[in-house]
Amino acid sequence: MERVIQFLERHLLPVVRIIAEQRHLQALRDGITSTVPLLLIGSSFLICAFPPIPYLARLVDPYVTALLAVVNATFGIMGLVASFSIAYALAASYAIDALSSGLLSVSAFILASPFTKEGHIDSGLMGSKGLFVAMIIGLLVVEVQRFMIKKNIIIKMPEGVPLSVGRSFAVLLPGVVILVSIFIINVMLAKIGEGSIPEVINRVVTAPLLHLGGTLPAVLIAVFAIQLLWCFGIHGQALVGTGVMAPIWLAFTQQNAVAKMAGEAVPNIICQQFIDVFILIGGSGTTLSLAVLLFTTVKSNQLKALGRTSLLPGVFNINEPIIFGMPIVMNPVMIIPFIVAPLLCIITTYLFMTSGFVDKPYALAPWTTPAFVSGFLVTGDWKGTALQVLNFIISGIIYYPFLKIWDENKVKEEQEQMSTQLPQE
């Protein structure tokens, strides 16, 4: 076991470093996470528009359209916002003028999305359907800009010209090149009858990615990777969850919100809330149950102290105290339940939702929302909370025997320390 751990530490960590510090992935991550506050605000209005209690539902009925306007202005423009924030993040990392890159990217994004017959912006392309378009365009815009700056193909203003004026001129040539290229692609695609840029990206990139990312095996693999990284003391959720899977999971979240808004059945089981609310109860590893067990059942002094420090953060889904204090990191005993518990919870959650017993989540809640509250909030269904309780219990059952072994270990260790210290005194 120790050899395996050493081997992985030596070979896994460098790979993780590369992924974590890769500029484009980082820009995607930062750009997309910057849309989350909007989605949270939108979610609260979505919950208000469809309160789970019939009496309240009748009460808000006259205001539903007004409430949903807020959802449109948040969930509905997720792609548009991302087209700005992704380009902004990447440009900032190159120390290029981030504001102008962001604005240019928005313009390119709108140009790439065909207008409706009446000549209006197609709002259907501004949300999650436009998310992957925004990702690709946002990155490309900045790369073109950077290339041209590097080759010195920009209009430079003489010294003494105010900075903001110089800036606006510096973005002119790259802007023309980018917009003209998109214009040409638009015309060519129409000519060969392939539709529009979003349609092509949707067919080639989005559909396969969402198809793969929305399956049960994909979620199991992703969460396995998250858990494994934590076993080496690395923030797996930040790397794999936010870093790689977020665009896919959030796209599903948005689809669910849109469906709910239209009064249709909520389509996706797997989405951001599936992970945040039902799997990571108490933090990565479904450790809220472990925190409660630590607080109530252990004998060793170190673990008792840990129970006191880890319970309250655990309620808000923060569990670094457990991961490093127990520790779970590099701990051959605790690693096993730490990986198994969340994977089992994925399966139970998936089963209960495919069978229709528990409603699928449609609203997004902050990941720090306490368990048992969040389950109800995101589904509007009390059975959402019941499912959280079930997962809490399942994970507790899995942790318990391993915790006992580790506790005995610790008690022995502490007794040995006592007996070696006593004679000296």
Added chain:
Amino acid sequence: MNILLVCSSGMSTGLLVDKMLTEGEKRNIQDLKIVACSVDEIEKYISSYDVVLVAPQIRYKEKYIYALAMSKNKGYAIIDGVHYGLVDGNKILDQAFGVMRK
């Protein structure tokens, strides 16, 4: 002394701030300022701090943070995992003083 604690989102290091401040009070340390931030914000904050302490779960970003801390001549350390887990303000404060640059 000004200490900057860095983790993924500034949440879990946030737990430490109070503990370290109480410890500082016990030791009668004047002018102790401790703030937790996320790794993405570090460039914004680093200049006004003397020591940067990094949470162990983001040691995959060590290279970047280390280089940044060195270029600004700041004290730098990765927080010991067990001390971090037990939110041991005492030991971590020791660690901060250990790496402080004159």
